[in-house]
Amino acid sequence: MTTEEKKEEFLATVIDSVGDGVIVIDLDGRIALMNPAAEEISGISRRQAVGHRFALVFHREAVLREMVGKTATSGMTISDHENIVIRKLKQLTPVSATTFPLMLPHGETTGTILVLRDITSIRELEDAVRNADRLSTLGTLAAGLAHEIKNPLGGIKGAAQLLELELPTESELRDNVRIMLKEVERVNRIVEELLALASPRGLQLSKVNLHKVIGDILTLQKRSTEGKNVAFQQQFDPSIPPILADEGLLTQLFLNLVKNAMEAVDDGGCIRVASRVISDYSMTQKGERRSRMVAIDVADDGPGIPPERLEQLFTPFFTTKTKGTGLGLAICQKIVTEHRGMIKVESYPGKGTTFTVMLPLIQ
DSSP states (O other), rough: OHHHHHHHHHHHHHHHHHHSSEEETTTBBBBBEEEEOHHHHHHHHHHTTSSSSSHTTTTTOOOHHHHHHHHHHHOOEEEEEEEEEETTTTEEEEEEEEEEEEEEHHHOEEEEEEEEEHHHHHHHHHHHHHHHHHHHHHHHHHHHHHHHHHHHHHHEEEHHHHHHHHHHOOOOOHHHHHHHHHHHHHHHHHHHHHHHHSSSOOOOEEOOOHHHHHHHHHHHHHHHTTTTTOOOEEETTTTTOOOOEEEHHHHHHHHHHHHHHHOOOOOTTTTEEEEEEEEEEEOOOOTSSSEEEEEEEEOOOSSOOHHHHHHHSSSOOSSSSSSSSSSSHOOOOOHHEEEEEEEEEEEEEETTTEEEEEOOOOO
16 A cells, blocks of 8 residues: 555545544535545435535535535635534434535645534533523522412411311211312412422432432332333343432432323333433533433333424423323423433324433432
């Protein structure tokens, strides 16, 4: 192998190792080079692309074609970080794109370089921040309302209990009083959930074995399937160590998600809970080392959730159930946020729903 060939092989290896998608288009508008990251982002293989015209291979991506064309004719560098969505199979992938002129050492232009970056994780983080801001505003309002309701509610409950004691045993009004007390308890539960959503809490941090917490929840829920025959599957990554977290809050979080899954499935349904370490996510805090993330999936094979409802799931008081306050998932999101994590949901009508909780693997 000549020195020139070694240099070309080295450069090809470097480009193939880059995490961003790199596509080189020659002066005839044909794709001369495409790295694995570009294949992954676009869903188009190098075999399909190399040697073919860029405009034909990416015929559905009008913005990319326009950027490549402008750079080829003007020699300008063009960037777009907001408006590009690549259609890969049935999935839409948000990307940022930049086009550069490919120039030889003496200044002659020999083609165009297109660099693509998958910004799905950035969009998810932006959505999480927007949801957190919305929750903060609603939480402040909720806290004020909850305190205003709680005091008179206690008075109503006390008066109803006294009335129940005063009424004769055979009185028909006793049933009405019991209904009143039951409804007072229901309102009180809503108030408590509002306060849990609104009030800042200090986390009681300790080393928590996630698998034990989730395993205990599944053991208990197997005994309370309300007459339904439900199968439970556990797929835990044994390499995940205990993490620093509030065990009580994590129990509340995963209990809520598992209960939701149980309500979603029919008789003969299946609930799968799995844990894994995520390689493409990491987080860092000021003064701390970068830490990996652990993901816990709670999946059911129920009817799924319509796409138009997915964005509202974590909004307080929004619910798809006939019973319930609509605060459960908002509280789940708050618990995850307090642990500096993320929660997301994927659902396909007729196929089921998966909630994914991502937590920093801090020990």
